[in-house]
Amino acid sequence: MKHITRKATRHTSQNEGLIFEKSSAGKAAWKLPPLDVPEVDTSKLLGEWERKDLGNMPEVSEIEIIRHFTRLSTWNYAIDLGMYPLGSCTMKYNPRVNEVVARLEGLANGHPYQPQRVSQGALRIMKMLSDCLTEITGMDAITLQPTAGAHGELTGLVMVRAYQQSKGNPRKKILIPDSAHGTNPATAATVGYAVENLKSNAKGMVDVAALGAQMNEDVAALMLTNPNTLGIFEQEIHKIADILHAKGGLLYMDGANMNALVGKVRPGDFGVDLMHLNLHKTFSTPHGGGGPGSGPVAVKQFLEPLLPTPVVVVKSDGTLSFDYDRPQSVGRVRAFYGNFGMFVRALAYILANGPDGLRETTEDAVLNANYIRKGIEGAYDLPYATATMHEVVFSDRTQAKRGVKTMDIAKRLIDYGFHPYTTAFPLIVPGALMIEPTESESKEELDLFIDAMKSIAAEVEEDPETVLSAPHSTRVSRLDETAAARKPVLRWKPKV
Ligand SMILES: *Cc1c(COP(=O)(O)O)cnc(C)c1O
Numbered sequence: 001m002k003h004i005t006r007k008a009t010r011h012t013s014q015n016e017g018l019i020f021e022k023s024s025a026g027k028a029a030w031k032l033p034p035l036d037v038p039e040v041d042t043s044k045l046l047g048e049w050e051r052k053d054l055g056n057m058p059e060v061s062e063i064e065i066i067r068h069f070t071r072l073s074t075w076n077y078a079i080d081l082g083m084y085p086l087g088s089c090t091m092k093y094n095p096r097v098n099e100v101v102a103r104l105e106g107l108a109n110g111h112p113y114q115p116q117r118v119s120q121g122a123l124r125i126m127k128m129l130s131d132c133l134t135e136i137t138g139m140d141a142i143t144l145q146p147t148a149g150a151h152g153e154l155t156g157l158v159m160v161r162a163y164q165q166s167k168g169n170p171r172k173k174i175l176i177p178d179s180a181h182g183t184n185p186a187t188a189a190t191v192g193y194a195v196e197n198l199k200s201n202a203k204g205m206v207d208v209a210a211l212g213a214q215m216n217e218d219v220a221a222l223m224l225t226n227p228n229t230l231g232i233f234e235q236e237i238h239k240i241a242d243i244l245h246a247k248g249g250l251l252y253m254d255g256a257n258m259n260a261l262v263g264k265v266r267p268g269d270f271g272v273d274l275m276h277l278n279l280h281k282t283f284s285t286p287h288g289g290g291g292p293g294s295g296p297v298a299v300k301q302f303l304e305p306l307l308p309t310p311v312v313v314v315k316s317d318g319t320l321s322f323d324y325d326r327p328q329s330v331g332r333v334r335a336f337y338g339n340f341g342m343f344v345r346a347l348a349y350i351l352a353n354g355p356d357g358l359r360e361t362t363e364d365a366v367l368n369a370n371y372i373r374k375g376i377e378g379a380y381d382l383p384y385a386t387a388t389m390h391e392v393v394f395s396d397r398t399q400a401k402r403g404v405k406t407m408d409i410a411k412r413l414i415d416y417g418f419h420p421y422t423t424a425f426p427l428i429v430p431g432a433l434m435i436e437p438t439e440s441e442s443k444e445e446l447d448l449f450i451d452a453m454k455s456i457a458a459e460v461e462e463d464p465e466t467v468l469s470a471p472h473s474t475r476v477s478r479l480d481e482t483a484a485a486r487k488p489v490l491r492w493k494p495k496v
Helices: 042-049 062-074 096-102 120-137 149-166 183-190 208-214 237-246 255-260 301-306 340-376 406-415 443-462 464-468 481-486
Strands: 141-143 173-177 194-198 219-225 250-254 274-276 297-299 311-314 320-323 392-395 432-435
Touching: 096 340, 120 141, 120 255, 120 297, 120 311, 120 320, 120 340, 141 301, 149 183, 149 219, 149 250, 149 274, 149 297, 149 301, 173 183, 183 194, 183 219, 194 208, 208 237, 219 237, 237 250, 250 255, 255 274, 255 340, 297 301, 340 392, 340 443, 406 432, 406 443, 406 464, 443 464
Parallel strands: 173 194, 173 219, 219 250, 250 274
Antiparallel strands: 141 297, 274 297, 311 320, 392 432
């Protein structure tokens, strides 16, 4: 086994510290020339807008502030530093051409209140992206308004309820497989539905017989992720759709895993009635840090009248406009039109790849996941042997016998220079290691990852303490993750 020496870069020079603590009176990054006009009292100019509570700002030189922020950036991990195998998140590389296009002045500075007559370019981008996404999904119409996957789910289920209501009964339940992402049951509950759990079979797929038994006229829809969160394609998807439709239910697809399908198969062709996409996953627009996302919802023709307003339409003279006059619409789900910058990036990505490029991307993503599966199969327990699509889920069963859990292995991975994989789900695999490499990674990077995983498995046998006390290479080691989420400290305060 090749020994890994690569470590995440960490600067630990004596230069470290907080910028406030480096402040010394009179230093400045930039000095204005002496005044050649009479001085004015700026507090009068700012009036009530002056933030007196800010107190003294740090006084530092230009190089101090540059070094400060550059150093901080090296304490974090990013896809631009290395592989980010966070399963279910499709943390692929965001090609720089996306950023170049999103920064074009006319696009970056467009204003949502700009008249439609001078927004034709922006409208065309929305129309082109909509057309590309409906073609890729095999659906008939789409809204670009939702700004996250979970927001798309919410929009979708609000449409499901409106549709069922129009048939005379909103119905009571949403069926959700036990392998689902946590947002699915949360969304169903938010919309006011009761969630009914659907058991998976031994192959890690929906148990069609169980679905048949649970389906009745109280069920509004099934929320299905395909491929599911085990990275397994639902092979009986046609049967699943037929069972739903026979009793008036709808098939909602969580399309967060479309990186396994784009250019190969289309949900619209296998019975899906409506679905969301995560542009910030499949279509490479950046995500993480809670930044702007985009979760468009694509629907079949019969649901089109329900889409949120406004929708982009082509007028008889060929110009584009927003149509607000849609009596059956569920209304707005977001101010203005959604995260426009994400539309630009996703369209740039789609056009730069073209149909063949997108198909190849899908093939490479699946190939990479299978390469990892083969590479570490002997070292970790694989609970479901069914064919792997874009991600693969192992369990910590072997390592747990030595007292080492998936979270410990994930922490140790940081020392080898990788972002951890997903540890929290799917819930049907206790101690899950959920790994999604995406197509971004080269064979060399995948080999390094496989070596790292095998080295950690060997360490668990020889020296479990090293793994249990990891990470050893970071600024801080194990944190109270619950407190960090629930009681975050977002502001520096002076020590007293
Ligand atoms: C990421 C993800 C979601 C939620 O998407 P957000 O954009 O994070 O709200 C839903 N379902 C699955 C399967 C996902 O992977």
